[in-house]
Ligand SMILES: O[C@H]1[C@H](O)[C@@H](O)[C@H](O)[C@@H](O)[C@H]1O
Ligand SMILES: [Fe+2]
């Protein structure tokens with residue numbers, strides 16, 4: 001079966017050096033992965049209004065998230081957690097810590113997070129056998145959820161999981177449960193509530209502060225511990241929860257050319273991140289040696305977290 005992956009309409013640019021090139025040939029893949037129509041609860045994926053057993057908890061999560069994620073809060077969290085002075089451990093040790101973590105923001109999954117990491121990575125591996133960097137990206141993209149763990153101060157769910165969005169400019173209507181932003185202190189602040197706020201057109205996502213959570217934290221961990229993963233991998237880790245950009249096309253005016261290029265890989269990745277969520281278990285011991293070899297290739301043995 002041949003799957004053609006939708007391309008963003010934001011313009012096409014030459015791939016630059018040190019990037020993983022992506023061209024039309026690579027986007028035409030003989031994939032085995034079939035996107036299911038419904039999640040394990042019998043609803044379509046990312047339906048935040050469906051009357052599901054998860055609906056109320058998820059909505060409550062977004063209420064807390066939207067009220068508390070302010071520009072000032074994010075600035076303080078980036079500074080504090082950017083110190084990476086909490087724990088020293090390997091990537092695999094962190095995967096194991098996620099055995100205990102369940103994400104309250106997710107309408108499609110109530111399994112421990114380690115299942116989701118392996119499901120994502122293995123689904124990518126089947127369709128892109130040669131892109132080992134993308135398999136590892138699948139495995140580690142949600143490791144930042146370790147911020148929920150008591151050894152990291154046990155941050156509340158609203159400060160770790162859920163979709164992300166820029167702070168310091170207007171909250172776009174396409175953000176899930178947008179109505180709760182009315183109670184956010186930045187909502188009525190003229191410095192932060194205009195289309196560009198503290199940013200400017202084409203300034204590049206690297207200059208934009210995103211709501212604080214597992215994406216930006218894991219990006220900082222990977223970068224500061226000097227991973228050799230390509231820039232597309234770091235981009236995927238950092239923006240995979242930025243659905244309002246990669247799904248709805250909001251905030252695209254903030255992107256620069258490099259972002260446009262990296263976004264193509266994020267859109268490939270997203271299909272596996274979202275639609276591999278299921279009750280199907282992966283045998284951890286069977287796949288562990290393969291992932292340990294990738295970790296060794298792209299990361300130091302111990303990282304600062
Ligand atoms: O609820 C989910 C979950 O927290 C994911 O890890 C995140 O990447 C998604 O954006 C979010 O919708
Ligand atoms: Fe995530």
Ligand SMILES: [Fe+2]
Nearest residue numbers: 116141142273
């Ligand atoms: Fe994920």
